[in-house]
Amino acid sequence: MVVKTLFTSAEKLDEIVQEFGTPFHLYDERGIRETARRLHAAFPWVKGPDGKGFMNYFAVKALPNPHILDILREEGMGTDCSSDTELLLSKATNITGERIMFTSNNTPAEEFKLARSLGAIINIDDLMHLPFLEEHAGLPDILCFRYNPGPLAEGDNTIFDPPEETKYGHRHDQILEAYQTARDKGVRRFGLHTMIGSNKLNPNYFVRTAGLLFDLVGEVAEKTGVPIELVNIGGGIGIPYQPDQEAVDLDYVSRSIQQAYEEKIKARGLAPLQLVMENGRYVTGPQGILVTQVRHIMQKYKDFIGVDASIEDMKRHALYGAYHHITILGRESEPQEKLYTVVDSLCENNGRFATDRPLPTPTRGDILVVHDTGAHCYAMGGNYNGKRRSSELLLRENGDVTQIRKPETIDHLFATLHHAGVRCVLDSR
Amino acid sequence: MVVKTLFTSAEKLDEIVQEFGTPFHLYDERGIRETARRLHAAFPWVKGPDGKGFMNYFAVKALPNPHILDILREEGMGTDCSSDTELLLSKATNITGERIMFTSNNTPAEEFKLARSLGAIINIDDLMHLPFLEEHAGLPDILCFRYNPGPLAEGDNTIFDPPEETKYGHRHDQILEAYQTARDKGVRRFGLHTMIGSNKLNPNYFVRTAGLLFDLVGEVAEKTGVPIELVNIGGGIGIPYQPDQEAVDLDYVSRSIQQAYEEKIKARGLAPLQLVMENGRYVTGPQGILVTQVRHIMQKYKDFIGVDASIEDMKRHALYGAYHHITILGRESEPQEKLYTVVDSLCENNGRFATDRPLPTPTRGDILVVHDTGAHCYAMGGNYNGKRRSSELLLRENGDVTQIRKPETIDHLFATLHHAGVRCVLDSR
Numbered sequence: 066m067v068v069k070t071l072f073t074s075a076e077k078l079d080e081i082v083q084e085f086g087t088p089f090h091l092y093d094e095r096g097i098r099e100t101a102r103r104l105h106a107a108f109p110w111v112k113g114p115d116g117k118g119f120m121n122y123f124a125v126k127a128l129p130n131p132h133i134l135d136i137l138r139e140e141g142m143g144t145d146c147s148s149d150t151e152l153l154l155s156k157a158t159n160i161t162g163e164r165i166m167f168t169s170n171n172t173p174a175e176e177f178k179l180a181r182s183l184g185a186i187i188n189i190d191d192l193m194h195l196p197f198l199e200e201h202a203g204l205p206d207i208l209c210f211r212y213n214p215g216p217l218a219e220g221d222n223t224i225f226d227p228p229e230e231t232k233y234g235h236r237h238d239q240i241l242e243a244y245q246t247a248r249d250k251g252v253r254r255f256g257l258h259t260m261i262g263s264n265k266l267n268p269n270y271f272v273r274t275a276g277l278l279f280d281l282v283g284e285v286a287e288k289t290g291v292p293i294e295l296v297n298i299g300g301g302i303g304i305p306y307q308p309d310q311e312a313v314d315l316d317y318v319s320r321s322i323q324q325a326y327e328e329k330i331k332a333r334g335l336a337p338l339q340l341v342m343e344n345g346r347y348v349t350g351p352q353g354i355l356v357t358q359v360r361h362i363m364q365k366y367k368d369f370i371g372v373d374a375s376i377e378d379m380k381r382h383a384l385y386g387a388y389h390h391i392t393i394l395g396r397e398s399e400p401q402e403k404l405y406t407v408v409d410s411l412c413e414n415n416g417r418f419a420t421d422r423p424l425p426t427p428t429r430g431d432i433l434v435v436h437d438t439g440a441h442c443y444a445m446g447g448n449y450n451g452k453r454r455s456s457e458l459l460l461r462e463n464g465d466v467t468q469i470r471k472p473e474t475i476d477h478l479f480a481t482l483h484h485a486g487v488r489c490v491l492d493s494r
Numbered sequence: 495m496v497v498k499t500l501f502t503s504a505e506k507l508d509e510i511v512q513e514f515g516t517p518f519h520l521y522d523e524r525g526i527r528e529t530a531r532r533l534h535a536a537f538p539w540v541k542g543p544d545g546k547g548f549m550n551y552f553a554v555k556a557l558p559n560p561h562i563l564d565i566l567r568e569e570g571m572g573t574d575c576s577s578d579t580e581l582l583l584s585k586a587t588n589i590t591g592e593r594i595m596f597t598s599n600n601t602p603a604e605e606f607k608l609a610r611s612l613g614a615i616i617n618i619d620d621l622m623h624l625p626f627l628e629e630h631a632g633l634p635d636i637l638c639f640r641y642n643p644g645p646l647a648e649g650d651n652t653i654f655d656p657p658e659e660t661k662y663g664h665r666h667d668q669i670l671e672a673y674q675t676a677r678d679k680g681v682r683r684f685g686l687h688t689m690i691g692s693n694k695l696n697p698n699y700f701v702r703t704a705g706l707l708f709d710l711v712g713e714v715a716e717k718t719g720v721p722i723e724l725v726n727i728g729g730g731i732g733i734p735y736q737p738d739q740e741a742v743d744l745d746y747v748s749r750s751i752q753q754a755y756e757e758k759i760k761a762r763g764l765a766p767l768q769l770v771m772e773n774g775r776y777v778t779g780p781q782g783i784l785v786t787q788v789r790h791i792m793q794k795y796k797d798f799i800g801v802d803a804s805i806e807d808m809k810r811h812a813l814y815g816a817y818h819h820i821t822i823l824g825r826e827s828e829p830q831e832k833l834y835t836v837v838d839s840l841c842e843n844n845g846r847f848a849t850d851r852p853l854p855t856p857t858r859g860d861i862l863v864v865h866d867t868g869a870h871c872y873a874m875g876g877n878y879n880g881k882r883r884s885s886e887l888l889l890r891e892n893g894d895v896t897q898i899r900k901p902e903t904i905d906h907l908f909a910t911l912h913h914a915g916v917r918c919v920l921d922s923r
Contacts, residue, residue: 126841126879131913147841150880150907157915171790171800171839191792215795229795232837232845236794263843361600363620365665366644366658371600377876384813408661410600412555412576414692416661447806447876450555451579454910471910478579480909481883481900484560486586 069308069390069436071354072096073460078356078394081458081466082432088357088374088455089472090443092128094136095462096352097439101140104348107315110323113339114294120341122166124300125151127345127440128353130457132469134158137348145300145343146185149176156183166297166343168211168258170233174201181205188258188297192239195246209256209295210235210243214277218261228261240281244291255291257282260299264346268313272321274298275340279329286335295339298322302347306388306437313347346440353439355379355455356394359431360410368405370427375409376416377446378455379438383415384445391419394432399425407433411450443470448478498737498819498865500783501525502889507785507823510887510895511861517786517803517884518901519872521557523565524891525781526868530569533777536744539752542768543723549770551595553729554580556774556869557782559886561898563587566777574729574772575614578605585612595726595772597640597687599662603630610634617687617726621668624675638685638724639664639672643706647690657690669710673720684720686711689728693775697742701750703727704769708758715764724768727751731776735817735866742776775869782868784808784884785823788860789839797834799856804838805845806875807884808867812844813874820848823861828854836862840879872899877907 071078072093081091101121108119122145123137129151134144135158143164144155155165165185169176172194180187181202188209189195198204213234216227228234235243244255257278262270275298282293302313322340330338357374381387391407393399401423409416418435427433446454453473458466479487500507501522510520530550537548551574552566558580563573564587572593573584584594594614598605601623609616610631617638618624627633642663645656657663664672673684686707691699704727711722731742751769759767786803810816820836822828830852838845847864856862875883882902887895908916 124841129880131911131916135915148839148880150877150882150904153904153919154880154916157913157919159915168841169839170841171792171798171837173789173802173839191790191794193790193792197790213794226843231843232792232794232798232800232835234794239794360602361620361622361626363600363622363661365620365642365661365663365668369600369661371661373602406661408600410577410598410602412597412599414655414660445876445878447874448579449874451558451577451583453579456910469911469913471912473910475579475582477906477909480906481885481902482560482898483900484586484898486564486588487560487583490582490586 069392071434072352075395077464079432082356084466085456085458085468087432088355088372088378090378090438090455090457091354091356091460092133092349092439092457093352093460097133097136097349098140098462100348100352101137101142103315104344105141107319108322108340110319111340113337117339121348122297122341122343123348124343124345125154126444128349129154129444130469131158132459132467133349134160145345149179152176152179152183152185163207166209168343177202186256188256189243190234192235192243195243199250204247204250204252206252207254207256208247208252209258209297210240212240212257212259212278212281214259214261218277234259241285241288244285245289248289248291255293256295256297257285257293258297258299260301260343262301264303265301266303266305266310266313268318268321270301271298271318272325275322276325276329279325282335282338283329283333293338295341297341297343300342300344300347302342302344304346304350304437306390308390350440351437353437353442355435355438355442357433357435359427359429359433362427362429367421368403370405370407370424370433372407372409372418372433374418374435374455375411375452376413376418377449377452379418379435379442380445381441382418382420389418389438390436391422391424392434392436393425393427394434396425396431402426411452413450451478453478498821500863501781504824506893508861511785513895514885514887514897516861517784517801517807519807519867519884519886520783520785521562521778521868521886521888522781523888526562526565526778527569527891529777529781530566530571532744533773534570536748537751537769539748540769542766546768550777551726551770551772552777553772553774554583555873557778558583558873559898560587561888561896562778563589574774578608581605581608581612581614592636595638595770597772606631615685617685618672619663621664621672624672628679633676633679633681635681636683636685637676637681638687638726639669641669641686641688641707641710643688643690647706663688670714670717673714674718677718677720684722685724685726686714686722687726687728689730689772691728691730693732694730695732695734695739695742697747697750699730700727700747701754704751705754705758708754711764711767712758712762722767724770726770726772729771729773729776731771731773733775733779733866735819737819779866779869782866782871784864784867784871786862786864788856788858788862791856791858796850797832799834799836799853799862801836801838801847801862803847803864803884804840804881805842805847806878806881808847808864808871809874810870811847811849818847818867819865820851820853821863821865822854822856823863825854825860831855840881842879877902880907882907
């Protein structure tokens with residue numbers, strides 16, 4: 066049983082609320098560094114060409130804040146980018162060259178050009194992207210190819226459709242052709258990638274995925290002679306959003322993948338091979354909280370707590386019904402007397418953070434903590450109903466708190482408008 | 495059968511593509527005006543106090559663009575606002591006083607103050623909001639109250655949960671208390687509101703809802719002596735997103751509501767009563783299209799068309815699986831040879847505009863038109879994966895095209911960051 070504790074004291078959090086006001090996301094530098102180190106240390110047996118060890122490419126989409134990327138760069142992480150914006154954030158944080166994996170799909174020419182200019186490892190998603198890349202940006206020395214095992218993937222993939230329904234990657238027959246074509250066009254170094262699950266807590270998912278790719282490395286070598294030097298098994302390490310969920314046992318995952326490596330790669334003379342991943346949620350998810358204040362307590366047909374954050378700050382419950390644990394600051398151990406539905410002020414039926422959640426009886430002004438908002442929370446926000454996204458704060462290891470993203474204001478919302486009346490309203494404040 | 499035709503010629507649209515580039519939303523001024531006039535003319539029998547006729551308060555959340563609000567103001571519409579942003583957009587377009595209905599929930603004090611300062615009709619959502627409003631902004635002369643019929647609501651409400659699960663409005667026992675309290679505190683004029691369905695194509699939904707409120711007007715008068723002068727039956731008139739769906743017969747709705755009015759209001763001596771609605775989608779939904787270009791055609795386990803718009807421009811299929819009709823410009827009558835899934839470039843499994851849709855075989859560079867994007871499309875966008883929202887264009891009645899919202903740039907995305915590296919990247923372009 067994982068107990069949801071805060072990464073800081075109630076007193077400290079209360080101070081931060083007094084200084085910055087609610088709502089805000091708060092991220093924990095210490096937790097991010099410790100998680101990065103734990104992940105990087107979990108696969109000590111990996112030795113790729115030139116002795117390259119295991120590395121995680123942080124999925125920028127999970128938490129696209131450059132101050133967070135600075136921390137991850139210092140911890141030796143790379144970035145997994147899916148767009149020009151994410152490539153530019155990598156550049157802005159001095160993450161370049163093969164520390165960037167550009168895994169995009171339906172890619173425009175400009176983004177291929179930008180990825181090439183940064184020296185990123187380009188991960189080709191589709192058979193037609195190879196000639197498109199060649200035409201618009203030229204072919205690099207190294208290329209990675211995304212594989213979609215389709216019906217060959219075993220097991221449950223709860224978040225994703227069956228892989229064959231998704232838009233990602235090459236079919237089995239296509240990927241063999243892709244490697245041959247790339248080799249014939251002069252590409253010299255090769256990687257292989259897949260990503261068929263998300264937020265997985267079953268450790269065997271990762272073992273199965275690695276085994277599937279190791280088999281394919283062997284098949285590609287045998288059928289085409291192309292030597293693959295890098296295998297990216299994707300991200301997808303889940304986090305225990307619910308207090309009774311267990312974290313993934315990284316040691317078990319590592320040992321099991323090592324065993325598959327010995328059998329499928331080393332024994333077949335296919336070593337050295339570098340193993341990498343591209344986790345986002347695992348690295349930062351539990352290291353963030355959304356802090357919001359109780360505005361109204363409302364008794365209707367059900368009991369509602371109205372808070373000052375909106376689902377534009379955290380949409381995972383509204384979108385997927387996803388569970389995020391919620392506690393009331395300083396009242397964590399009080400009896401949970403009733404079921405409350407925690408809502409925002411959007412005129413939208415799914416404007417909720419939790420549905421029918423047991424909580425202590427709240428009081429107006431109480432501080433609510435929504436846990437595990439360090440990934441895919443701020444990132445998924447918008448401005449529906451004219452809501453403004455909250456700020457992001459970073460709790461430094463020394464206890465200082467830095468605002469690493471300003472809250473949106475009405476000026477930001479109206480920035481793409483050129484309308485005299487709007488200008489007048491902004492000027493008259 | 496409704497055939498999805500364009501509101502402009504293929505030649506004109508092609509010109510607009512050449513001038514502005516894709517992707518963009520294009521709205522049709524003529525269609526918006528015609529729809530506003532049709533709606534306002536549909537209830538000629540309504541005569542409220544001082545002869546006030548039927549009026550629609552446009553739900554700003556559907557299409558929060560001030561240039562559109564300017565058109566609607568000219569057509570005599572008011573605004574239905576749910577937030578300070580929407581109140582400010584009303585102010586910016588000279589829509590003030592009782593032309594604004596402020597229907598919010600979990601409302602902060604500042605928004606009540608702003609609504610009061612604009613003279614808006616405030617629609618109280620919760621029993622506790624009345625003393626809260628009084629404390630923070632004082633009580634106005636007129637107040638409206640939102641009713642949630644809970645299990646008393648009949649029929650299907652496909653988009654919403656059962657009303658009793660939602661966060662909106664007063665229970666039956668509460669609303670009687672609310673009117674009494676408000677009257678005792680000196681409020682003199684009263685409205686009644688409910689909104690329990692969305693995108694309804696069944697005309698009887700509106701008749702039932704009006705009947706429910708008319709009955710309540712009588713009950714409130716009888717039990718509390720409070721005279722209600724305004725009934726807002728909410729919005730929710732659906733639009734035929736699918737070509738084989740039928741539009742709502744407004745004449746039938748009007749005649750049937752008039753009959754209920756005669757029986758439940760007039761015959762009981764409760765007239766005059768003004769009837770209003772708050773439709774957004776009905777007014778602008780069919781008057782918008784998202785225009786996007788084919789970037790890649792991809793054969794995987796299925797056939798995919800990759801376009802240059804992202805779901806941040808139109809998320810309704812991704813969120814709800816909602817149907818939006820898609821045509822290929824200039825090829826509308828060609829045989830639909832295959833099923834295509836139309837996708838964006840987000841690294842997100844639901845990055846789709848349509849799933850398994852019969853379409854003619856496309857060619858790279860073809861222009862795709864996503865229909866009925868005039869409501870809840872631009873408005874729901876954000877910046878996931880670093881995507882930038884598209885521009886909004888308005889086709890004027892005289893054929894001119896005005897850009898009424900600029901496309902987002904990387905500067906907009908990074909506007910809330912203060913990070914030296916990001917600054918450097920922006921400056922070095």
